[in-house]
Amino acid sequence: MQQTFNFGHFIPISTVDWHGRSVSVIFFRGCQLRCPYCQNHAYITGSSEMDIEDMKSQISKTKPFISAVVFSGGEPTLQRDALIELAGFARSGSLAVGLETNGFGADVVMEMLDKGLLDKVFLDVKAPLDEPKQYAIVTGLNVDAGSKAAKNTAMTLDKCIRAGIELEVRTTVFRGLVGAKDIRKISQYLDECDCGNLTYAVQQGLSDNTLDMKDTEKFSRQEVLDMATAIKPVNLKDIRIRTIENGEERIV
Numbered sequence: 001m002q003q004t005f006n007f008g009h010f011i012p013i014s015t016v017d018w019h020g021r022s023v024s025v026i027f028f029r030g031c032q033l034r035c036p037y038c039q040n041h042a043y044i045t046g047s048s049e050m051d052i053e054d055m056k057s058q059i060s061k062t063k064p065f066i067s068a069v070v071f072s073g074g075e076p077t078l079q080r081d082a083l084i085e086l087a088g089f090a091r092s093g094s095l096a097v098g099l100e101t102n103g104f105g106a107d108v109v110m111e112m113l114d115k116g117l118l119d120k121v122f123l124d125v126k127a128p129l130d131e132p133k134q135y136a137i138v139t140g141l142n143v144d145a146g147s148k149a150a151k152n153t154a155m156t157l158d159k160c161i162r163a164g165i166e167l168e169v170r171t172t173v174f175r176g177l178v179g180a181k182d183i184r185k186i187s188q189y190l191d192e193c194d195c196g197n198l199t200y201a202v203q204q205g206l207s208d209n210t211l212d213m214k215d216t217e218k219f220s221r222q223e224v225l226d227m228a229t230a231i232k233p234v235n236l237k238d239i240r241i242r243t244i245e246n247g248e249e250r251i252v
């Protein structure tokens with residue numbers, strides 16, 4: 001069994017990462033994407049090995065105060081063995097398991113679903129899934145890799161919907177990269193899915209914590225709200241926005 005994993009950060013108790021639950025959040029280090037607006041760039045490269053057994057001890061210590069563990073990053077599915085080991089440990093202690101993912105590791109998500117290790121997936125859909133060139137720009141990849149990211153994300157979305165687990169799809173809007181036209185296309189795509197269990201969240205990208213886009217003016221709360229209220233859902237039953245001004249607001 002693998003002894004260590006590339007560790008980013010640990011939040012013992014969070015009440016904002018999974019609505020209605022108190023959770024621990026484990027950030028895995030390493031990511032195959034390079035989104036220009038990334039807020040977690042401290043965790044996308046580098047090496048900081050942590051013993052998996054030590055991580056289990058931390059979960060056990062926090063267990064009286066939480067009902068779930070959320071795996072985040074970076075991209076947790078890049079470290080399949082450690083992710084599955086820790087998710088299984090959480091599950092064996094009757095904790096729910098959430099996964100924040102960019103969707104690239106569709107095979108790992110599918111394996112976890114098959115093993116019954118996931119209760120909720122928080123999936124980034126970063127741009128319209130049928131626009132590989134734009135997906136490449138928004139994820140900081142070349143066109144081939146961006147095309148693969150879009151394809152794998154579509155597969156992850158499909159698997160999660162078919163599994164019937166709780167699913168939150170998120171799009172970060174960022175001036176000059178992702179805007180109203182994209183939200184319209186992504187929401188239409190989601191609306192056409194069989195999506196009874198799906199929440200769609202439009203998130204305001206913030207430039208302050210980015211590496212190279214600090215000068216880009218963020219969309220205002222009103223601009224983000226306008227994008228979300230322009231969605232005319234048929235099947236989507238839960239649409240939200242998240243902004244620095246007002247936090248989370250449910251629109252539908």
Ligand code: SF4
Binds near residue numbers: 039041074075
């Ligand atoms: S997928 Fe997430 S962690 Fe990776 S570069 Fe993009 S925003 Fe950052």
